[in-house]
Amino acid sequence: MHDPLLAYVRTLASTPLTESEIDVIKQVFVPKKLRKKQYFLQEGDVCQFMGFVVSGAMRQYTVDSKGVEHVFQLSIENWWAGDLESYTMLTPSRYYIDAWEDTTLLTVSKADKYELAALPALGEAMSRLDQRHAFALQHRVNAALSLSAEERYAELARTYPAFLQRFPQHVIASYLGITKETLSRVRNLPAKK
Amino acid sequence: MHDPLLAYVRTLASTPLTESEIDVIKQVFVPKKLRKKQYFLQEGDVCQFMGFVVSGAMRQYTVDSKGVEHVFQLSIENWWAGDLESYTMLTPSRYYIDAWEDTTLLTVSKADKYELAALPALGEAMSRLDQRHAFALQHRVNAALSLSAEERYAELARTYPAFLQRFPQHVIASYLGITKETLSRVRNLPAKK
DNA sequence: CGCGGGTTTGATGATGCTCAAGCCCGGTGG
DNA sequence: CCACCGGGCTTGAGCATCATCAAACCCGCG
Numbered sequence: 001m002h003d004p005l006l007a008y009v010r011t012l013a014s015t016p017l018t019e020s021e022i023d024v025i026k027q028v029f030v031p032k033k034l035r036k037k038q039y040f041l042q043e044g045d046v047c048q049f050m051g052f053v054v055s056g057a058m059r060q061y062t063v064d065s066k067g068v069e070h071v072f073q074l075s076i077e078n079w080w081a082g083d084l085e086s087y088t089m090l091t092p093s094r095y096y097i098d099a100w101e102d103t104t105l106l107t108v109s110k111a112d113k114y115e116l117a118a119l120p121a122l123g124e125a126m127s128r129l130d131q132r133h134a135f136a137l138q139h140r141v142n143a144a145l146s147l148s149a150e151e152r153y154a155e156l157a158r159t160y161p162a163f164l165q166r167f168p169q170h171v172i173a174s175y176l177g178i179t180k181e182t183l184s185r186v187r188n189l190p191a192k193k
Numbered sequence: 194m195h196d197p198l199l200a201y202v203r204t205l206a207s208t209p210l211t212e213s214e215i216d217v218i219k220q221v222f223v224p225k226k227l228r229k230k231q232y233f234l235q236e237g238d239v240c241q242f243m244g245f246v247v248s249g250a251m252r253q254y255t256v257d258s259k260g261v262e263h264v265f266q267l268s269i270e271n272w273w274a275g276d277l278e279s280y281t282m283l284t285p286s287r288y289y290i291d292a293w294e295d296t297t298l299l300t301v302s303k304a305d306k307y308e309l310a311a312l313p314a315l316g317e318a319m320s321r322l323d324q325r326h327a328f329a330l331q332h333r334v335n336a337a338l339s340l341s342a343e344e345r346y347a348e349l350a351r352t353y354p355a356f357l358q359r360f361p362q363h364v365i366a367s368y369l370g371i372t373k374e375t376l377s378r379v380r381n382l383p384a385k386k
Numbered sequence: 387c388g389c390g391g392g393t394t395t396g397a398t399g400a401t402g403c404t405c406a407a408g409c410c411c412g413g414t415g416g
Numbered sequence: 417c418c419a420c421c422g423g424g425c426t427t428g429a430g431c432a433t434c435a436t437c438a439a440a441c442c443c444g445c446g
Contacts, residue, residue: 062335062339064339070335070338070339072331072334072335072338084324084327084328084331085327085328085331088324089328127320127323130320130323130324130327131277131281131323133327134277134278134323134326134327134330135277135278135282137327137330137331137334138265138277138278138330140334141265141330141333141334141337142255142263142265144334144337144338144370145263145265145337145369145370146255146257146263146370148433148434149433149434168391168392168393169392169393170391170392170393176338177337177338177339178434178435179434179435179436180392180393180394181393181394181395181434181435181436181437182433182434182435184393184394184395185394185395185434188394188395341401341402342401342402361423361424361425362424362425363423363424363425371402371403372402372403372404373424373425373426374402374403374404374425374426374427375401375402375403377425377426377427378402378426378427381426381427387446388445388446389444389445389446390443390444390445391442391443391444392441392442392443393440393441393442393443394439394440394441394442395438395439395440395441396437396438396439396440397436397437397438398435398436398437399434399435399436399437400433400434400435400436401432401433401434401435402431402432402433402434403430403431403432403433404429404430404431404432405428405429405430405431406427406428406429407426407427407428408425408426408427408428409424409425409426409427410423410424410425410426411422411423411424411425412421412422412423413420413421413422413423414419414420414421414422415418415419415420415421416417416418416419416420
C-alpha cells in the first residue's frame, strides 16, 4: 500500500530511509479511497489533508461567478492532491478537488506532517518537494503569460504527456486556460501541415 | 544596514531572534549596491545569490526569440530578488534580473543559506518564506489563466498598489502579460464610467 | 434504440495585439 | 534660454487569436 510513497520519498531524500522513518510514514499516512466524481475538498472547506495519489486521477478547480470551472491542477499516480494554502494557513479553500477516476490516496494531516518534518531525512525531502512545487508553478506562470494556446498545448504534451491519456480534452483545455473548441482546433491543425 | 532584514525575519519567526542568530544573519548577508540598469543576473548564468532588497527596485524577466521582454517578477523594499530554481538546482538561469532604480541588496549564497536553515528559528522562517512564495505563484497562475486583462490589472492594483508607483506602465503591462497599449486603454476606460 | 459524454466544425464576435502616429515632459547641450 | 531628444503614455485603424453559440457527429452502454 505505502510502497509507491516510500519509493517516491527515496527519490527525494539524500540518505536511505531508516526502519523507524518507514514506520512513521506508514503510521501517519492513512489510506483513503475515492469513487469517481467524489469530492476530496469543496470550496469553503479547510483542507485538512494532503493526499499522495497511489492510483487514479484527480482534478482541482475553481468555479467562477458564471459557473465555469477553471482547472488549476491535475494529479495522477505519484502526484499530490490538496490545497496547500488552505492546508498550511487553515483558511477556507477556493477550490474543489474531486476524483476523475476511482482513486486511492494516502492522506496526511497537518499535525502529522510536522511530526514528519522533524525527522532530518524527511524534513529535507519535504522541503525539496515544496521547491519542486514552486518551480512547476513558476513555469506555469511563464507559460500562461507569454505563450499562445498552441504553444502551451505543445509544452504540456512534451512535459506531461501522461495527462493527455488520462483526462478528456475539455479538462486539458481548462487546465491550459482555453476552451475545448480551441484545443480541438489546435490539435488538428498541426496534423494537416 | 541589516535592520530591515531582521525586522522582516522577525515577522516570519514564531520565536524572538537570539543574539547569536542575529550575528549569523549579519555575517552571511553581504551588502551589494547596484546602479540603475545594472544586471544582478544574466541569462545562462547560475544564480549564486539571493538578494533581499533593502532599498530600490528590481525586475526579473525573460527575453523571447523575437527579442521581447517578459517580466516575471518585480521586487521592491522587503522583497527578494533572484532565480530560486537556478539558485537551488545550480542550473543556468533563463532570466535576466536588473536594477530598475539604484538598489541596495543583502545577498546570501546557497551554502550560507544552508547554514541559516540549520538554526531552528531561521529554518522555520525560511520554510514559511518558501510557502508564501508558492502561494503567490498559485494566485498568479489562477489570475493568468482565468482573468481578463482588466481584471488582472484591478487585482494587481488592489494587491500590490506599491508596484504601480514604482514602475512605468510598460513594465507593469509586461508583468501582467499584456501590451502597454492594452494597459493604457484598460486604465482609462473605467475612469470614463 | 436512444442517450450521455466527448469531440469536431462552422459562423460570428470580443478581446487584445500590431503598427503607426502624436503628445507630454524632463533632461541636455548649443 | 530654447531647441531638441528620448522615454513614456495615449489614440486609432486593422488584424489575429481565441471565445461563444449552435449544430452535428461519434461511440460505448444501458
